[in-house]
Amino acid sequence: MSLELKNIEKKIGLETHIHPTNLKLEKNTINILLGSTLAGKTTLMQIMAGLDKPTSGEIWFNDENVTGIKVQKRNVSMVYQQFINYPNFTVYDNIASPLKIIGIKNDEIKERVAKVAELLKLSGMLNKKPNELSGGQQQRTALARALVKDSNLILLDEPLANLDFKLREELREELPRLFENRECIVVYATTEPSDALLIGGNTATLMEGKIIQYGKTIEVYNKPQNLISARVFSDPPINISDIKKNGNTFSLLKEDVKWETSNVNLKDGNYKVGIRPHNITTYKEGKNSIEIKGKILISELSGSESLIHFTNTDSKWVSLSNGTHQLNVGQEVKLYMNVDEFIYFDQNNNLVSHV
Amino acid sequence: MNKTINQRAWLFVIPVFILVAFNAVVPLMTVVNYAFQETFANNVFTWEGTRWFKQILRSDRFHAALGRQFMFTGVILLIQIPLGIAIALSMPKKGIGVPICLVLMSMPLLIPWNVVGAMWNIFALPEIGFLGHSLNDLGFDYNFTQQIGDAWFTTILMDVWHWTSLVVLLSYAGLQSIQPAYYQAAEIDGASKWAIFRYIELPKMKKVLTIAILLRFMDSFMIYTEPFVLTGGGPGNATAFLSIDLVKMALGQFDLGPAAAMSLIYFFIVLLVCWVFYNLMMRNEEQK
Numbered sequence: 001m002s003l004e005l006k007n008i009e010k011k012i013g014l015e016t017h018i019h020p021t022n023l024k025l026e027k028n029t030i031n032i033l034l035g036s037t038l039a040g041k042t043t044l045m046q047i048m049a050g051l052d053k054p055t056s057g058e059i060w061f062n063d064e065n066v067t068g069i070k071v072q073k074r075n076v077s078m079v080y081q082q083f084i085n086y087p088n089f090t091v092y093d094n095i096a097s098p099l100k101i102i103g104i105k106n107d108e109i110k111e112r113v114a115k116v117a118e119l120l121k122l123s124g125m126l127n128k129k130p131n132e133l134s135g136g137q138q139q140r141t142a143l144a145r146a147l148v149k150d151s152n153l154i155l156l157d158e159p160l161a162n163l164d165f166k167l168r169e170e171l172r173e174e175l176p177r178l179f180e181n182r183e184c185i186v187v188y189a190t191t192e193p194s195d196a197l198l199i200g201g202n203t204a205t206l207m208e209g210k211i212i213q214y215g216k217t218i219e220v221y222n223k224p225q226n227l228i229s230a231r232v233f234s235d236p237p238i239n240i241s242d243i244k245k246n247g248n249t250f251s252l253l254k255e256d257v258k259w260e261t262s263n264v265n266l267k268d269g270n271y272k273v274g275i276r277p278h279n280i281t282t283y284k285e286g287k288n289s290i291e292i293k294g295k296i297l298i299s300e301l302s303g304s305e306s307l308i309h310f311t312n313t314d315s316k317w318v319s320l321s322n323g324t325h326q327l328n329v330g331q332e333v334k335l336y337m338n339v340d341e342f343i344y345f346d347q348n349n350n351l352v353s354h355v
Numbered sequence: 356m357n358k359t360i361n362q363r364a365w366l367f368v369i370p371v372f373i374l375v376a377f378n379a380v381v382p383l384m385t386v387v388n389y390a391f392q393e394t395f396a397n398n399v400f401t402w403e404g405t406r407w408f409k410q411i412l413r414s415d416r417f418h419a420a421l422g423r424q425f426m427f428t429g430v431i432l433l434i435q436i437p438l439g440i441a442i443a444l445s446m447p448k449k450g451i452g453v454p455i456c457l458v459l460m461s462m463p464l465l466i467p468w469n470v471v472g473a474m475w476n477i478f479a480l481p482e483i484g485f486l487g488h489s490l491n492d493l494g495f496d497y498n499f500t501q502q503i504g505d506a507w508f509t510t511i512l513m514d515v516w517h518w519t520s521l522v523v524l525l526s527y528a529g530l531q532s533i534q535p536a537y538y539q540a541a542e543i544d545g546a547s548k549w550a551i552f553r554y555i556e557l558p559k560m561k562k563v564l565t566i567a568i569l570l571r572f573m574d575s576f577m578i579y580t581e582p583f584v585l586t587g588g589g590p591g592n593a594t595a596f597l598s599i600d601l602v603k604m605a606l607g608q609f610d611l612g613p614a615a616a617m618s619l620i621y622f623f624i625v626l627l628v629c630w631v632f633y634n635l636m637m638r639n640e641e642q643k
Contacts, residue, residue, distance in 0.1 A: 051539055072545040080536040088558040098544045 001027035008057035035206030041189035077146035083138035092126040136167035227349040280319035288339040299327040389615035407616035439522025472584025529560035
């Protein structure tokens with residue numbers, strides 16, 4: 001089982017929503033489409049589902065060309081950001097609805113609904129209606145509807161975006177388990193890099209209607225093919241700075257920061273370095289930490305971490321440091337960067353050396 | 356913690372209180388006053404108790420007017436609600452067609468009631484009116500000033516023309532608020548058009564439809580101007596709905612006591628029907 005997009009392109013009027021795209025998704029995989037709003041995640045999913053037709057290109061499913069075949073005839077299910085359920089059906093009827101339409105016998109429906117409800121912790125509320133449930137339970141119902149059908153392709157379009165923090169965490173942890181032992185391809189669209197890292201599987205980074213990079217999630221994270229991919233896969237945004245290499249000595253062009261390393265095999269010259277915010281900390285981490293001075297612009301707490309925006313000379317930097325730090329605006333601080341975690345790009349923004 | 360006592364708050368409440376008193380309570384109490392007394396010249400009143408109420412409730416004339424009223428309201432609701440929903444469903448959802456349709460739909464609602472009555476009166480006149488003349492040319496013996504059926508037909512057609520737009524606009528607003536994802540999800544399930552209407556659109560429109568039915572019930576139950584201008588309640592008393600009959604009694608015959616009693620009964624019927632209907636429609640919502 002595989003889903004393959006061959007040179008898919010989508011134009012609406014003069015606007016290109018999806019640039020020619022090739023992508024092959026294998027069976028029993030979870031694939032994450034990671035990109036900001038308007039990156040083309042939803043359009044791509046609708047093309048995969050058959051809800052929307054590509055302007056050109058073909059979609060192949062299991063060595064069969066399914067371009068232009070309507071969604072009803074493909075075995076697809078989809079979960080949306082909004083909690084989409086039949087408003088006046090009970091949870092049971094909601095979950096059973098796709099099975100009833102296919103014409104499955106009542107006994108089997110009962111059995112399958114009970115199984116899925118159990119999996120999604122909905123067993124106690126089968127007789128309730130969607131608006132008697134919390135947001136998390138409504139989305140569980142929608143997920144159950146998608147799972148009960150045994151679809152070949154399950155599309156999840158930012159399913160956790162409308163949930164509050166705690167429910168999101170809870171459901172996110174359960175998600176990978178839901179798709180275990182299933183003969184299907186799962187596609188999960190999200191704007192959150194942390195979703196991708198927690199769920200694992202494969203990730204495609206998207207930007208302005210283009211797939212920038214596709215591969216194992218952890219590899220895309222550690223070896224971003226280029227700066228764009230690194231930017232998409234970093235929240236808060238990755239710090240980028242121009243550097244100069246001379247022998248084993250590297251220095252930031254604009255700031256008075258230098259470090260030495262023999263791990264990076266490059267010709268001497270000008271490069272760019274990408275430093276993820278959580279690799280800039282208020283304490284030394286690892287053997288090869290170097291110091292950077294900063295003047296605080298904003299410092300805010302996010303959970304048990306501190307998000308610190310600071311300037312060094314002209315440029316702005318972001319740090320995400322463990323622990324809660326009370327820092328005042330304008331205060332001068334010393335921060336530390338772990339040299340071993342630096343990602344190097346050439347002048348054309350392509351990856352040249354990674355962790 | 357101590358509560359702060361500030362008598363100045365009264366200053367903010369009193370204007371509303373006075374306004375409501377003069378606009379609702381005082382006129383209502385005047386009617387109540389008339390309903391329990393006999394009125395003579397020189398402002399002489401004698402107490403009559405519930406005599407007028409008994410008289411009205413037992414009178415054939417009131418029963419007939421009430422019957423006509425329920426008949427009329429029932430018929431126009433049965434036509435306007437489904438028709439309004441059907442038109443709303445077939446209206447475009449985006450593009451240039453939307454403002455055009457909305458403006459066209461709003462037009463009848465902008466015309467003053469007595470103008471609607473006068474328009475339809477002229478439109479339906481058998482000799483010179485476009486509708487009346489055409490119907491006669493087609494071989495129908497149509498004359499709304501003479502024949503009861505024709506008078507009803509014309510009155511109902513006029514009301515449908517005037518007020519279906521309101522149902523359309525409300526239903527359209529309800530439909531527009533349904534997120535596109537619902538339709539996609541139904542498409543993925545393979546749900547039929549009827550299933551989409553029955554299980555997604557109708558439940559999602561329930562609240563606006565409740566409002567539409569309530570508004571149309573109240574307005575049509577209290578209808579006066581349009582049939583008064585169109586038929587004057589005739590032929591005979593055939594289209595004399597409650598309010599027309601009430602005005603005849605109060606201002607035509609100057610039977611102030613019975614007319615006041617009838618007003619109160621009328622008022623309570625509207626209130627009761629609205630209350631029962633609203634509670635029935637919202638019963639499920641409140642359980643949640």
